[in-house]
Amino acid sequence: MKLLNKFLSFLKIVFPSTKTEGFIFLFFVIAYGANAWFIADNFTIVYDDRIPWDGYFSFDNRAIVQTGGGFERHPLANYFFDCIREFALWISRNRYNSAFRLVLALLSTLVVSLANVQIFKYLNNIIQLPLKISLLILAFYGLFVTNILLSFTPETYTYTLLFLSVFNYYSARKINEDQPISFGASILGSVFIGGLTITNIVKVYIPFLFEKKIFWNWKKIGIAVSKMAVSAGVFIFLFLLRLDFNLQNFVNKTGEQYDKFSKPKVTPLWDMISSWFFGGNILFPSFVIRDYHNKDKTFYYKALFMDVYSSAISYVFIAIILLMIFWSVFKNYKNKLVWVLVISLLVDVVIHCVLKFGLHTSYIYGGHFVFVFPMLIGWLFFSFKDKTLPLTFLYGTLMILTVYLGFNNFYRLGEFYQFLETYYK
Template sequence: MKILNKILSILKIVFPSTKTELLIFLFFVILYGANAWFIAENFSIIYDDRIPWDGYFSFDNRAIVQTGGGFERHPLSNYFFDQIRNFALWISGNRYDSVFRLVLALFSTFVVSLANVQIFKYLNNIIQIPLKISLLILAFYGLFVTNILLSFTPETYTYTLLFLSMFNYYSAKKIKEEKPISFGATIFGSIFIGGLTITNIVKVYIPFLFEKKIFWNWKKIGMAVAKIATSVIVFVFLFLLRLNFNFQNFLNKTEEQYDKFSKPKATPLWDMIYSWFFGGNILFSNYEIRDYHNKDKTFYYKALFMDVYTSFVPYLFIGIILLLIIWSVFKNYKNKLIWILVITFLFDVLIHCVLKFGLHTSYIYGGHFVFVYPLLLGWLFFSYRDRRTSISLFYGLLLIMTAYLGFNNYYRLTEFYQFLETYYR
């Protein structure tokens, strides 16, 4: 009976557990699914066997689907994507056709919609702000570039977005209830989150810093260390198994990838950080088309990338969002759940903005951190819960910003369709 209750508890966290959550899930499935279906059915961009990488916005769809990506960054994702690829091939009759693309795309739709439900659960159950505010924040978040792109893209970031959103909600729930994070959650979080992107494994361990009185109780410290150590041992064993225990190969590839993806670009550093890291995951910018070819130079194709913002309004829009989340941290600085989000976010700032890893395409990394934005906005509303005038002003501002975000991103999406119509029909 205890095991059954445990399973039911896990299912309630992972899947919609109320009528409102189910309606939210179905809404996003229909919204994202219509877009995914249209693209998969009519264009080859989601999976084209001739395109090894960078068909659109630097996503490596084919490489991820076929191999799970490079082991130096995605150590266990090949096991994960082998199952997805095989299932899609089973449905398509072993053909890499529109049915195959559609299955991959709808998997992504399902995953991103489920991730959005996790955000609502946090807003509704952890922060406990009014329903209409939660729904507006969720609508705003649902229109982010990251969610739109990942909702039809078979990539590691798609599934990382779900697992991070889920683990963040779970750990916040445990901390709020003053209960410890379980052994099982630590191990599975490490495998699924760290396995898809190795640097994200750190985010599984951040919540341990905020368990109740953990630094004043040696037993609690010992238990936390044991959980982390066990999860690391399991993770490392599975990782070395994939490498055939050739760890030197991992070190060589890691150095090679860092050199490749951290070189300065012609774009000013501040603009890469502002337009791509902070802005590119939220608000579409202009596009640029580049000529690419596969390794053997037997196939030449067009690839689409984001340019930096070229007008004042997008810079202002992103500036307002950053100001709101900074203000949220300032207003809630005594709240330990805020600092879990902040440290999680700052870890990505360190990797991409300070170390400059992948900064020139940092708009593809949103699945690692973009879920932090709506949650910090939720905490901002919470901090003004007793001031109706302030709540109304914030609500009105967010309503206007949601309308602008929706208009801008829909317009840019139609431009993306034109690109597909021209080169990927």
């Protein structure tokens, strides 16, 4: 009975549990799903067996679907995507056709829509914002580039976005209720989150730092360390099992990947950070088309990438969002839930902006951290909950940002359709 209650509690966390959450989920399924259906049914970009990588914005759809991606970055993703691929092939009767693409795309729609529900749960249940503010922040977040692209893209980032959003909401509830994170959640978080992207495993352990009086009780420290050790041990064992216990191969491959993806680019560092790491995950810039080919040079194709911003308005837009985030941290510097979000974001800042790993295509990594932005904006609203004038100013500002974001991203999405119509019909 106790196990059943825990399972039902888990379902209530992951899935909509109120009418409002149900309507939100349904809204995003319809909105994202219409876009996903149109793209998958009419164009081959979601999955084309001839294209090994980088068909659009550096997403490796075919490689991810077929193998789960490289083991050095996605150690357990092959097990996960084997199930997804086989399910899609079952629906399409073992053919890589439009039905196959539709299954992949619509699964992505469901996953991103569920992730959006997690954001609403956090804003509504953890921060406890008024409904109209929560819905405005959610509408703003729902228009982010990351959400639009991942809602039809079968990638590790798509599922990472959901798993991180769920774990963040779950851990916030536990911290709020002065309860420890369970052994089961630690293990599942490590395997599912770290298994899809190895660097994200550290985010599973960040909430342990903020459990009630953990640094004042040796017993609590010991239990927390044992949870981390056991969950990391399970993850490492599964990882080594996939490698046939050849750890040297992992070390060599990791070095190769870092050398490949951290070389300096012509674009200035500040512009890559603003236009791609922050901006490219929120506000579409203009696009660049490049010529690509497969390994054997037997098939040539066009690939689409994001350019840096060309308009001062775009930089101002991103600057305002960053200002709101810094303002939120400043106003809530004593709030441990805010620091869970900040430290989680800093992990990606260090990896991409400091170590420069993949910074030139950092707009694809939004699934690892972009969910932090609406939550921190929510905490900013919370800090002014009893002050009408600042609250009205913030609400008006966010509404203007949302309208501009919608117009810009829908316009750029139209350009994306033109690219598909020209090269992927």
